[in-house]
Amino acid sequence: MYRNILKIITVFFVMLALIVPVTLEKLPAINEKYDMAKALEDNVLQNYVKASTDAKQEKNPDEILQKGAGFEDDLRIELPDDSEGERQSISVETDALTQTVYVKLKADVDNYFTKYSMTGRSNHIDSMQYYRKGADGVIAITTDKLYQVKQRIENGYLYLSFVNLHDIYDKVIIIDAGHGGRMTGAVRNGIEEKSINLDIVLALKEQLDSYSGDKRLGIFYTRTTDTNPTLQQRAALANKADADLFISVHCNSYEKGNFTAVSGTQVLYSQSDNRELGSKHLAQICMDNVTAATGNRAFGLLPADDIYIIRTSEAPVALVEVGFMTNRQELDNLANADYQKQAAQGIYNAIMQAFDEGY
Numbered sequence: 001m002y003r004n005i006l007k008i009i010t011v012f013f014v015m016l017a018l019i020v021p022v023t024l025e026k027l028p029a030i031n032e033k034y035d036m037a038k039a040l041e042d043n044v045l046q047n048y049v050k051a052s053t054d055a056k057q058e059k060n061p062d063e064i065l066q067k068g069a070g071f072e073d074d075l076r077i078e079l080p081d082d083s084e085g086e087r088q089s090i091s092v093e094t095d096a097l098t099q100t101v102y103v104k105l106k107a108d109v110d111n112y113f114t115k116y117s118m119t120g121r122s123n124h125i126d127s128m129q130y131y132r133k134g135a136d137g138v139i140a141i142t143t144d145k146l147y148q149v150k151q152r153i154e155n156g157y158l159y160l161s162f163v164n165l166h167d168i169y170d171k172v173i174i175i176d177a178g179h180g181g182r183m184t185g186a187v188r189n190g191i192e193e194k195s196i197n198l199d200i201v202l203a204l205k206e207q208l209d210s211y212s213g214d215k216r217l218g219i220f221y222t223r224t225t226d227t228n229p230t231l232q233q234r235a236a237l238a239n240k241a242d243a244d245l246f247i248s249v250h251c252n253s254y255e256k257g258n259f260t261a262v263s264g265t266q267v268l269y270s271q272s273d274n275r276e277l278g279s280k281h282l283a284q285i286c287m288d289n290v291t292a293a294t295g296n297r298a299f300g301l302l303p304a305d306d307i308y309i310i311r312t313s314e315a316p317v318a319l320v321e322v323g324f325m326t327n328r329q330e331l332d333n334l335a336n337a338d339y340q341k342q343a344a345q346g347i348y349n350a351i352m353q354a355f356d357e358g359y
């Protein structure tokens with residue numbers, strides 16, 4: 001009887017000894033463009049308990065305090081040695097727009113996943129790839145949501161924690177400067193809408209950067225330079241950040257784009273958002289504050305679910321058309337840095353009022 005049990009146990013361990021190397025053999029296939037999520041699930045998840053135990057043993061109490069309660073290491077990434085045998089300098093950057101964390105290894109490694117180990121939890125990871133960029137090796141990790149990434153290096157390993165934004169910030173705001181890059185938006189007298197939108201957003205950023213209130217604000221921009229994120233990326237940023245507010249900045253044009261007397265600020269909202277503190281009320285708050293700050297007249301609110309970023313935003317969304325580029329006076333204003341600052345101040349005040357009202 002006992003012999004049989006022993007036999008079964010022996011067979012079990014022999015099989016395990018065979019299965020584990022076979023499973024690990026699959027890892028070298030993890031390569032450029034390979035979707036790691038499933039592989040992590042299959043091959044690496046089992047290592048998590050060990051990895052997290054190791055990690056806990058390596059931490060000293062001070063570091064645990066510094067990390068803050070509730071932040072767990074999600075990934076442990078083995079760092080390559082350089083030729084002198086020292087751990088390579090690395091950089092970790094997050095591209096909020098694509099929810100991708102880039103770990104740059106200053107190391108001459110062609111295929112990271114065949115040579116080094118990565119352990120951890122896969123539940124936040126949508127995909128992973130390794131590629132060479134010049135002299136660097138880059139591990140690109142795309143996550144299911146936008147996280148704040150915490151990092152530390154210890155004993156030759158890089159530890160990454162993906163922290164929910166709302167664990168760090170009281171409020172998360174997404175600011176979108178319309179158009180960009182090849183997509184100029186409206187053009188009048190050689191003035192491009194994309195540039196006015198960006199200038200207003202950069203003025204707003206300056207004000208938000210010097211916010212000194214009691215809320216911890218997490219503010220993310222779809223662009224701060226002349227780039228052109230897709231509409232999907234813009235809306236996804238708001239949704240994947242679980243944003244409390246999503247504000248898009250544009251300038252208007254009337255009908256065929258000829259100069260007319262039509263002027264004023266217009267704010268677009270989602271009519272399918274019927275929350276009390278939803279898109280429409282946010283649009284009204286934006287209207288009140290932008291017109292107060294600029295002295296511009298209110299052209300009105302407009303239901304605009306036909307616009308992609310408005311229709312798909314889970315956050316209360318307002319698209320502020322600051323003024324008409326097809327009105328000569330307003331075009332002059334919109335191109336003027338002082339007026340842009342006033343418009344930015346109006347949007348800033350709107351954000352503060354929205355939070356006061358409970359958004």
Ligand SMILES: [Zn+2]
Pocket residue numbers: 178179185186193250251
């Ligand atoms: Zn526009």
